[in-house]
Amino acid sequence: MSACRDEDPRIHGIKTKIRVVPNFPKPGIMFQDITTLLLDPKAFKDTIDLFVERYKGKNISVVAGVEARGFIFGPPIALAIGAKFVPLRKPRKLPGQVISEEYILEYGRDCLEMHVGAVEPGERALVVDDLIATGGTLCAAMNLLECVGAEVVECACLIELPELKGRGRLKGKPLYVLVEYQ
Amino acid sequence: MATYGLLHSPQMIASITQSTMMRRASILLCSNSISPSPTASRRPLAAPFRRYSASSRAQSISSSSRNYRSALSPLRCSASDSVKPPKMASEERQEPCNRIARIASAIRVIPNFPKPGIMFQDITTLLLDTRAFRDTIDLFVERYRDKEISVVAGVEARGFIFGPPIALAIGAKFVPMRKPNKLPGEVISEEYSLEYGTDKMEMHVGAVQAGERALVIDDLIATGGTLCAAINLLERVGVHVVECACVIELPELKGRERLGDKPLFVLVNAA
Numbered sequence: 001m002s003a004c005r006d007e008d009p010r011i012h013g014i015k016t017k018i019r020v021v022p023n024f025p026k027p028g029i030m031f032q033d034i035t036t037l038l039l040d041p042k043a044f045k046d047t048i049d050l051f052v053e054r055y056k057g058k059n060i061s062v063v064a065g066v067e068a069r070g071f072i073f074g075p076p077i078a079l080a081i082g083a084k085f086v087p088l089r090k091p092r093k094l095p096g097q098v099i100s101e102e103y104i105l106e107y108g109r110d111c112l113e114m115h116v117g118a119v120e121p122g123e124r125a126l127v128v129d130d131l132i133a134t135g136g137t138l139c140a141a142m143n144l145l146e147c148v149g150a151e152v153v154e155c156a157c158l159i160e161l162p163e164l165k166g167r168g169r170l171k172g173k174p175l176y177v178l179v180e181y182q
Numbered sequence: 183m184a185t186y187g188l189l190h191s192p193q194m195i196a197s198i199t200q201s202t203m204m205r206r207a208s209i210l211l212c213s214n215s216i217s218p219s220p221t222a223s224r225r226p227l228a229a230p231f232r233r234y235s236a237s238s239r240a241q242s243i244s245s246s247s248r249n250y251r252s253a254l255s256p257l258r259c260s261a262s263d264s265v266k267p268p269k270m271a272s273e274e275r276q277e278p279c280n281r282i283a284r285i286a287s288a289i290r291v292i293p294n295f296p297k298p299g300i301m302f303q304d305i306t307t308l309l310l311d312t313r314a315f316r317d318t319i320d321l322f323v324e325r326y327r328d329k330e331i332s333v334v335a336g337v338e339a340r341g342f343i344f345g346p347p348i349a350l351a352i353g354a355k356f357v358p359m360r361k362p363n364k365l366p367g368e369v370i371s372e373e374y375s376l377e378y379g380t381d382k383m384e385m386h387v388g389a390v391q392a393g394e395r396a397l398v399i400d401d402l403i404a405t406g407g408t409l410c411a412a413i414n415l416l417e418r419v420g421v422h423v424v425e426c427a428c429v430i431e432l433p434e435l436k437g438r439e440r441l442g443d444k445p446l447f448v449l450v451n452a453a
Contacts, residue, residue: 019367021366024366025366031366033366035357035358035386038346038349038356038358039389040355041349041350041355044346044349044355044356045350068338068339068342068360068364069342071340071342072342072346072356072358075309075343075344075346075347078309078315079312079315079316079347082312083312084310084311084312084315085310085315085343086306086309087306087309087339092296093339094306095296095304096290096292096306115306118306118310
């Protein structure tokens with residue numbers, strides 16, 4: 001999946017706009033900060049355009065975005081491809097009836113929720129987040145969608161941390177990313 | 183003085199009250215031009231509002247959508263659309279009201295969330311209606327494009343849903359305003375009051391420059407405390423906050439007054 005992505009001239013501009021903040025949230029972590037990308041309207045637009053070009057016309061009716069940075073990238077993609085946007089949230093944020101999926105963190109567990117009725121069986125869905133690390137969050141997101149009978153077509157992130165091998169944790173589903181951080 | 187004179191801002195206003203119990207939906211829409219006066223151009227809203235009585239909190243989206251979409255009847259609509267030419271057919275003149283009506287009907291009210299007595303305005307159902315979501319963004323974009331706004335600040339987390347599409351469409355940067363300890367770089371913080379206790383909002387140092395013109399976006403204004411904190415963060419670094427923009431206002435909570443001289447633009451009032 002990478003050949004055409006690497007050749008796109010917009011990728012370089014996007015990559016240079018991502019700021020790496022060392023030792024956040026804790027020592028040893030090199031945090032990939034996408035907020036600096038959002039400050040460059042052209043780079044932000046290019047980011048969205050790259051996803052939209054990939055997914056437009058593919059009969060995708062659902063873009064699911066993981067709280068909170070998935071809320072920044074998911075809606076513009078959804079709007080451009082004519083899909084609905086479904087927020088996947090931390091516990092007790094969604095007000096209506098929800099289904100939940102627990103997942104493992106480095107230390108402990110967390111939980112992702114989705115509104116009942118947001119997605120219909122048979123719908124084709126994307127999962128969007130800013131970054132994939134271990135893949136635990138994306139896996140939980142996929143499980144929520146599949147639980148209600150949706151088909152997860154692909155997971156889409158700006159950034160991948162390949163050393164953490166998240167790509168292999170997606171139950172065989174494809175992953176599309178713009179930038180890898182080695 | 184923000185006299186760059188917004189649109190032919192919608193003058194008024196359909197009036198439809200939301201209720202999941204009734205088969206009839208009513209929306210209150212209030213829109214005001216960008217001006218220094220906080221009391222500018224609000225029209226009285228004529229429709230009686232029937233209070234929603236509490237019922238089970240767990241409603242599925244599909245059933246409440248049916249309730250919302252059943253009977254929309256704006257009492258009066260004379261909204262004008264800033265992007266339409268002055269001469270419009272009467273059908274076209276209706277169109278902005280139809281957009282607002284559809285947006286309002288797509289918002290789901292959840293009683294007793296997050297605690298008893300609160301009627302929670304759930305915008306997630308709006309996001310499931312592709313046309314209504316697009317119309318929501320379009321209404322803001324129509325208002326703010328070509329107004330030299332270089333910053334759209336969105337309040338975590340639902341402001342992250344509406345802010346970026348607006349920013350992208352008007353060519354502005356998007357600045358996330360976040361809960362504490364989420365932003366990785368150097369931040370400035372603003373504490374603000376909650377009903378019980380306080381909370382803090384943060385913005386990255388260097389995200390905005392003195393002299394920039396900014397919007398603050400959130401899904402809803404209640405007491406105005408959160409929006410005030412966002413305004414303060416921006417003004418402390420020399421940014422001019424042109425307007426606050428929300429999908430929904432809860433007028434009883436008087437958030438508009440709390441913003442003082444900062445104008446507020448909303449699409450829907452939930453009485």
